[in-house]
Amino acid sequence: MKFxxxxxxxxxxxxxxxxxxxxxxxxxAMAKFPVPLAILAVSAHWETAIPSLTGSAAPETIHDFYGFPPELYRLQYPAKGNPGLAADIAKTLHDTGIKAVVDEDRGIDHGAWVPLRWMYPNADIPVIELSVQPRMDGAHHIKLGRALQLLREQGVLVVGSGHMTHNLRDYMYGVEDARPAKAFRNWTRDRIMRGAVDDLAGWTKAPHAMQAHPTPDHFLPLLVAVGAAGEDYTARQLCDGYTGRVLAMDSFIFE
Known part of the structure; x- marks a missing residue:
């Protein structure tokens, strides 16, 4: 089946x-689907110059955050890696004209393990993480996703983890006007649902894009996911809403 x-x-x-x-x-989220052979998680919290893949057989759980309760730092997500699959994915990217490397030391950050902890709490499915490239544009990330499409037919679940909107300054200081975040969210959701991929690739032209995402890192996993979904995808909203009035919590499933 195609995941x-x-x-x-x-x-x-x-x-x-x-x-x-x-x-x-x-x-x-995965209730109606079989268990994948592996998970490829594209995380906003790993930024590199070129696409990089975790190649450790036993990647560490990275606690890449500060000022949270001690219990959070004791949590582990001890999923295995899959160095052979990471190398195969890197080769696939090379074959499509995208230079990529395998990092044998990098672990799994919270952008990946927080949602996966709920999807697969037993941590019994191998996880490979893929980085984003904030210095490269939306078209690059769509192309990156396109190159991953065949993995879906090989038992691999592709997961993008970022944020629909991500202005932490507005969130922390309780900005009163939430309309810019909502306008960007609505624009993006509309383009996702009707498959306007070229518009998404040029997302910086969307209403209030720079206020919704002062830095691009948390939007880029969405573009990789859209690319991996293929040209004729069907999108379904998994959940939505806001936290702190300006952080849009939209999640999607593409089939």
């Missing part, structure tokens, strides 16, 4: 231990 592609707005690291409407949606 779906997911995009998650992954929320706070606290979501690793909090039951809410979003974590409940993640927990039931």
């Amino acid at each position: 779906p592609v997911f995009f998650f707005s992954h929320g706070s690291p606290m979501f690793a231990v909090e039951h809410n409407e979003w974590t409940d949606a993640w927990a039931t």
Whole structure:
């Protein structure tokens, strides 16, 4: 079968231990699908100059956040890696004209393991993480996703983890006007649902794009997911809503 592609707005690291409407949606996301052979997680929290893949057989759980309760730093997501598959994916990217490398030391950051902890709490499926390239444009990330399409027919689940909107300054300081975040969210959702991939690739021209994403890192996993979904995808909203009024929590499943 051909596995779906997911995009998650992954929320706070606290979501690793909090039951809410979003974590409940993640927990039931794979209910109608078989168990994948491996997971390829594209995380906003790994930024590199060129696409990089984790190549460790036992990747560490990275706690890449500060100022949270001690319990959060004790959490582990001890999924195995798959060095052979990582090397195969790197070769696939090379064959499509995308230079890529395998990093044998890098672990799995919270952008990946927070949602996966709800989807697969036993951590019994190998996980490979793929980085994003903030210095490269939307078209690059769509192309990157396109190169991953065949993995879906090989038992690999592709997951993008970022955020529909991600202005932490507005979130932390409680900005009163949430209209810019909502306008960007609505524009993006409309383009996703009707398959306007060229518009998404040029997302920086969207209404209030720079306020919704002062840096591009959390939007780029969505573009990789859209690319991996293929040209004739069907998108379904998995969950939505906001946290802190301006962080849109939209998540999607592409089939």
